[in-house]
Amino acid sequence: MTRIQIGSELVYDVRQETVFLFNIAASQTDQQHIEQEVLTFDPDVSVESCQVGLEGNRLHRAVVLPCQLTVRYQATAALQPTVEQPSGVTETVTSQMPPEVLVYLNPSRYCESDLLARFAFEEFGSMERGYQRVQAICDWxxxxxxxxxxSTNASTTAADVLLQRTGVCRDYAHLAITLCRGVGIPARYVSGYAVNLQPPDFHGFFEAFLDGAWYLFDPTQLARTTGLVRIGTGRDAADTAFCTLNGDAVLSQKSVWANPESPSEEPTDQDESSAVSTS
Amino acid sequence: MTRIQIGSELVYDVRQETVFLFNIAASQTDQQHIEQEVLTFDPDVSVESCQVGLEGNRLHRAVVLPCQLTVRYQATAALQPTVEQPSGVTETVTSQMPPEVLVYLNPSRYCESDLLARFAFEEFGSMERGYQRVQAICDWxxxxxxxxxxSTNASTTAADVLLQRTGVCRDYAHLAITLCRGVGIPARYVSGYAVNLQPPDFHGFFEAFLDGAWYLFDPTQLARTTGLVRIGTGRDAADTAFCTLNGDAVLSQKSVWANPESPSEEPTDQDESSAVSTS
Amino acid sequence: MTRIQIGSELVYDVRQETVFLFNIAASQTDQQHIEQEVLTFDPDVSVESCQVGLEGNRLHRAVVLPCQLTVRYQATAALQPTVEQPSGVTETVTSQMPPEVLVYLNPSRYCESDLLARFAFEEFGSMERGYQRVQAICDWxxxxxxxxxxSTNASTTAADVLLQRTGVCRDYAHLAITLCRGVGIPARYVSGYAVNLQPPDFHGFFEAFLDGAWYLFDPTQLARTTGLVRIGTGRDAADTAFCTLNGDAVLSQKSVWANPESPSEEPTDQDESSAVSTS
Amino acid sequence: MTRIQIGSELVYDVRQETVFLFNIAASQTDQQHIEQEVLTFDPDVSVESCQVGLEGNRLHRAVVLPCQLTVRYQATAALQPTVEQPSGVTETVTSQMPPEVLVYLNPSRYCESDLLARFAFEEFGSMERGYQRVQAICDWxxxxxxxxxxSTNASTTAADVLLQRTGVCRDYAHLAITLCRGVGIPARYVSGYAVNLQPPDFHGFFEAFLDGAWYLFDPTQLARTTGLVRIGTGRDAADTAFCTLNGDAVLSQKSVWANPESPSEEPTDQDESSAVSTS
Structure with missing residues (x-):
């Protein structure tokens, strides 16, 4: 087990009454326990907490009057990922996939797998099935x-990225997700905290459904998959914005951190090529 | 209550082993009872039935060897929609929306509400809130x-349609959904059988979340909302394809029908402007 | 006649041998005389001057070794635009257009008039023909x-702008050009110096072909058409970049100015609604 | 010299007065002589002939009242292409390009070389300069x-094609043009008649500017470059439509042919890898 201290502090200049929907709290899953957690709003406001969907997404909703709002989240996440040899992880054939993973084969806002299916098939269609195929997609x-x-913005899609050949973590994840779906592998977006991410920020990576479980991948190679703390899970970044607001408020400051509880727990001993699943 | 005889017959030329996923069976919901139902595959194959998600989507999965495959679905759907005066149907403010409807505010593959939000806001942002605002969007x-x-194809999106100004039922629904989301109203796509649709085919329409419930709209004005039988519900047409196939098969014939059980039950007495919800 | 002192100064950090192609010198046309002009490169390099096409575009090409390059252009432009009553300016019917203007009906990189033709026709197709129709497009x-x-970047097109509803001068011009072409009026992009532009910069506007001549329009309303000094003319901004470079150099400073020679010559007496043509 | 009998017959159902602009007559250039030529309109109408631009594009314009219109064009084209060893054809460096070819480096409606420049550079940027690099682009x-x-339509662009990986001759040419421009090689679209094209139709191919001349390429490999008869030359297919019409008319029949005058003149002896220029 690895314990990671995570947190973020967001400061907003709220100009009119605004409804905030935050997705910054780490998920509760079988393999990710939130051992302690503090979420503070300054000034103090009434905050509604809601758990949405099957993957443990936890949203916090608040109505805030004009002010300078500081939201601070701190938690300790205890991770117990399943770590396996990649060579043993096969693909699940379509006819055997659990029905609830099938939506992750569908194209989504930022992952136009319908448009890129032929490209995906040409590049990766004839490869050996299994974890290594998704790894090959990430490497590509x-x-x-x-x-x-x-180089990209909030409306940039996987197709845009494939053409322009630049992007940031969310774009890398979107393109890899799209190529996975294009060859028939369910894939979904995960936002999270990442140990040692430089510069520190919220991170975006993804999961592919293989061999009956969801396996984590980070095509940016910026963070180890054993040091990722899940916040939100969805079809793509459209489902996991750290803040959605309705009203008039501007983010003026953001800090994000993720540190192993003790250096000895730092996930330095991960075999580069191990297959990691946490859900 | 209205009883509607619905059905469809699909013929495929299956050239290689193919995994089919059909979404042609009507949903089971509180306000839509499937009283009797027959689904036949000729030649006979093993068919797995699965219910997915909260809206009662029912999928049928089968692995089919090379053959000419005929799939025939027949059912009687008993509809008990809630019918109200539109003037009494308000909008639910963001801060009061049930968490599970929030994903229907997110942009999706064919409904880029992020791109069209400003347009939506300019055209419909200052209108009085409520059912009538969604009706105004449909009228627009x-x-x-x-x-x-x-004039459109499987990759056509709401943004494309807004520019080119032509489309079919799915495009009408996508654009209306996108404009709703753009002004902060959750909206989702519904595929179904529609009484008196000319020419007969599967139909695409949508629901908007208002006043605590999902209300049906058909911006094509081709079918009465009281005569719609729900098949699939999703973010957009990407989630409700009547058939997804993995292998090599070509659709060679399609018939679709939806008839009121007795003419007297034909929904001719619907006030044009009544608000109808079925979920 | 109005005399305008124009100029620009560009500083580049040239890191490797780079081929520069500048389009910053004012055009020579029948109605725009360049009375005196100085173009300096510091350090001194060999500069080739070339006039391209029928509209008097003047390019300056230079091969520059690594250095800090300062390019300074200064000129006096004497303008003698034709100014008319808009009400007397009709449209030229397609069958009477000079062949050389026909290419300005074709869609171009940033002006997808094929995509927006139906929209243009719906909005402006039934209006009375003439200068006022182009003015209505500009007003829209x-x-x-x-x-x-x-809000936009170098790859933003008229279709993007029509959807997102924001932009800068080049985007305004692109959208107006596209709508003109969509209703059958030849239109083309003009880059230039503009008196009193705030903040000072190169400006982008356009011309529409009406009644046998090209008439100037500025849909941003940021500058008077009588105070525009033409640099480049083309199908859209792709043809009139102030600098195209091949190598490795970064723009570190840019100043642009345009001042009437004497305040009394400031074009303050232009009737808001006069029709101005300069080519 | 090769003599080719070319022609086309187009039948339109003209429903309202329509202005037609045809671009079906072969160009007159130094290396393509039109020895005899007949253009007939049935019913007889007044036809205006105009030569546009520097590449010899010849347009025919006519105003036609409601009728069934048959347009028939027949000509003998005598081709004297320059045929060279590809290995001797170098690239012209930017600093030496004639100013009038520079516009063919700009992005255009269907050739978004700005968007694909990075991709082009990654794939072809480090190749040896010269004819063989354009050949490599065509092969790719x-x-x-x-x-x-x-699989494509009138609004499909090179970026669309690069993603979807299907198309017809115009799409092949657009993508190749875009990749050439992306690595700094001027390229332009050519429409024409092609010997032995199956099925017979107007053809689309392109020219790249190399070593001081325009060289022909057909990335579809459907026709030999020595058997191509040029009709129109432009930035992309937007400039070379065989018919642009303004009014209400529908094409009901089209035949196109191109045959060597005598079988012995059939261009069968072209070395697969010869470099051919005709302008």
Whole structure:
């Protein structure tokens, strides 16, 4: 088990009454226990907590009057991922997939797998089935994109990224998800806290459904999959915004952190090529 | 209560072993009872039935060897929609929306509400809140699009449709959904059988979340909302394809029908402007 | 006649040998005389001057070795635009258009008039023909877009702008051009210096072909058409970049100015609604 | 010299007065002589002939009242292409390009070279300069696209094609042009008649500017470049439509043919790898 201290602090200039919906609290899953957790709003407001969907997404909703709002989240997450040899992880054939994973084969806002299916099939269709195929997709994405902050925006899709060949973590994840779906592997987006991420920020990565479970991948190679703390899970980044607001407020400050509880617990001993699943 | 005889017959030329996933069976919901139902596959194959999600989507999965496959579905659906005066149906404010409807505010593959939010807000942002605002969106879509079979394809999105001003039922629904989400009203796609649809086919329409319930709308004005039998519910048409196949098979014939059990039950007495909800 | 002192200064950090192609010198046309002009490169390099096409575009090409390059252009432009009553300016019917203007009916990179033709026709197709119709298009663009620096980038097209409803001068011009072409009026992009532009910068506007001549329009309403000094003319901004470079150089400073020679010559007496043509 | 009998017959159902602009007559260039030519309109109408631009595009314009219109064009084209060893054809560096070819580096409606520049550079940027690099681009296009009639439409662009990996001759040409521009090689679209094209139709191919001349390429590999008769030349297919009409008319029949005058003149002896220029 690895214990990770995570947290974030967001400051908003609220100009009119605004409804905030935060998705910054770590998920509760069988393999990710939130041992202690503090969420504070300053000034103090009434906050509604809601758990949505089957993957443990936890939202916090608040109506805030004009003010300078500081939201601070701190928690300790205890991770017990399943770590396996990649070579033993096969693909689940379509006819055997649990019905609830089938929606993760559908195209979504930022992952137009319908448009890119032929490309995906040409590049990855004839590869051996299994974990290694998803790894090959991640490697292709890593090799063909330049990580370039500012090169994309909130409306950039996987098709855009495939053409322009630049992006940030969310774009890398979107393209890899799209290529997975294109060859018939269910894939979904995960937002989270990542140990040692430079510069520190919320991170975006993804999961592919293989061999009856969801396996984590980070095509940016910026963080180890054993050091990822899940916040939100969805079809793509449209489902996991850290804040959705309705009203008039502007984010003026953001800090995000994720540190192993003790250095010895730092996930340095992960075999580069191990297959990690947490849900 | 209205009883409707629905059905469809699909013939496929299956060239290689193919995994079929059908979404042609009517949903079971509190307000839509499937009283009797027959689904036949010829030749006979093993069919797995699965119910997915909260809205009663029912999928049928089968692995089929090369053959000419005929799939025939027949059912009687008993509808008990809630019918109200539109003027009494208000909008639910964001801060009061049930958490599970919030995903229907997110942009999706064919409904880029992020891109069209400003347009939606300009056109419909200052209107009085309530059912009538969604009706105004439907009227705008009806007035500004030409119903033109063949003018769009499987990758056409709401943004495309808003520019090109032509489409078919699915495009009308996608644009209306997108405009609803753009002004903060949760909206989702519904596929179904529709009484008196000309030419007969599967139909696409949508629901908007208002006043604590999902209300049906058909911006094509091709079918009465009281005569709609729900098959699938999803974020957009990406979630409700009547058939998804993995292998090699070609659809060679399709018939679809929906008839009131007795003419007297034909929903001719619906006040044009009544608000109808079935879920 | 109006005399305008124009100029620009561009500083580049040239990191490797780079081929520069500048389009910053004012055009020579029958109605725009460049009375005196100085173009300096510091450090001194060999500069080739070339006039391209029929509209007097003047390019300057230079091969520059690594250095800090300062390019300074200064000129006096004497304008003698033809100014008319809009009401007397009709449209030229397609069958009477000079063959060389026909390419300005074709869609171009940033002006997808094929995609927006139906929209253009719906909005402006039934209006009375003539200068006033182009003015109505400009007014529509002005009314429906928000001038928002940073909201668009070098790949933003008229279709994007029509959806997102924000842009800068080049986007305003692109959308207006596209709508003109959509209703059968040849239209083309003009880059230039503009008196009193705030903040000072190169400006983008357009011309429509009406009644046998090209008439100037600025849908941003940021500058008077009598105070525009033409640099480049083309199908859209793809043809009139102030600098195209091949190598490795970064723009580090840019100043642009345009001042009437004497205040009394400031074009303050232009009737708001006069029709102005300069080519 | 090769003599080719070319022609086309187009039948329109003209429902209202319509202005037609045809671009079906072969160009007159130094290396393509039109030895005899007949253009007939039935019923007889007044036809205006105009030569546009520097590449010899010849348009025919006519105003036609409601009728069934048959347009028939027949000509003998004598071709004297320059045929060279590809290995001797270098690229012209940017600093030496004639100014008038520079516009063919700009992105255009169907050739978004700005969007695909990075991709082009990654794939072809480090190759040896010269004819062989354009040939490599053509081979890449041929290898990665499936020639699929009906898979694209009039608004399909090079970026669309690069994603979806299917298209017809115009799409092949657009993608190849875009990749050439992306690595700094001027490229332009050519429409024409092609010997032995199956099925017979107007053809679309392209030219790249190399070593001081325009060289012909057909990335579909459907026709020999020595058997191509040029009709129109432009930035992309937007400039070379065989018919643009303004009014209400529908094409009901089209035949196109191109046959060597005598079988012995059939261009069967072209070395597969010869470099051919005709302008």
């Amino acid at each position: 994405v890593y090799d063909h994109l330049d990580y370039t902050p500012g | 879509v009806y007035d500004h699009l030409d119903y033109t079979p063949g | 663009v002005y009314d429906h877009l928000d001038y928002t620096p940073g | 296009v041929y290898d990665h696209l499936d020639y699929t009639p009906g």
